Amino acid sequence: MSFSLRPKYVIKSLLDLTPQMLKDRGIELLILDLDNTISPYGEKLPSEKVLKWTEDMKKGGIKLYIVSNSKKVRPDVFAKEMDIPFVKRAKKPSPKFIQKAMEDMNISAEKTALAGDQIFTDTLGANLAGVSSILVEPIKFTNVFLRLRYYGEMPFRKMYKNKL
Numbered sequence: 388m389s390f391s392l393r394p395k396y397v398i399k400s401l402l403d404l405t406p407q408m409l410k411d412r413g414i415e416l417l418i419l420d421l422d423n424t425i426s427p428y429g430e431k432l433p434s435e436k437v438l439k440w441t442e443d444m445k446k447g448g449i450k451l452y453i454v455s456n457s458k459k460v461r462p463d464v465f466a467k468e469m470d471i472p473f474v475k476r477a478k479k480p481s482p483k484f485i486q487k488a489m490e491d492m493n494i495s496a497e498k499t500a501l502a503g504d505q506i507f508t509d510t511l512g513a514n515l516a517g518v519s520s521i522l523v524e525p526i527k528f529t530n531v532f533l534r535l536r537y538y539g540e541m542p543f544r545k546m547y548k549n550k551l
């Protein structure tokens with residue numbers, strides 16, 4: 388557990404992650420951010436590509452769990468469609484619900500990673516919870532604030548330890 392804004396891994400898209408990449412690094416549980424990681428803001432349902440990726444992950448022995456800060460109905464809908472557990476209003480970077488996900492799945496922090504698109508919520512939350520942080524590129528800038536935040540994060544985005 389550390390107060391660090393430095394991602395352990397970076398990868399362009401969540402969908403580029405494979406079960407083997409995670410297994411090779413001892414990861415059994417992949418916690419997922421929703422907005423701009425699984426889907427751009429505003430999309431009502433997961434894409435076909437996301438559903439296929441979800442199936443591949445499950446078949447490959449990787450457990451998935453959505454931990455979203457969203458207060459909307461989207462986490463409920465996405466988790467149902469993807470058939471995986473979820474929590475919303477998670478208040479990342481608080482590690483509280485990241486830890487709850489690990490408890491629910493009975494998997495330790497060493498075997499857990501969190502994939503998300505934001506440094507100050509996802510990367511920091513993962514590091515505080517002691518799980519591997521995987522930073523992805525935001526899928527879409529739907530407003531100017533998202534773009535500004537992205538550029539504000541840039542110094543930390545470049546400090547990653549490993550490219551996946």
Ligand SMILES: [Mg+2]
Pocket residue numbers: 420421422423424503504505
């Ligand atoms: Mg996000």
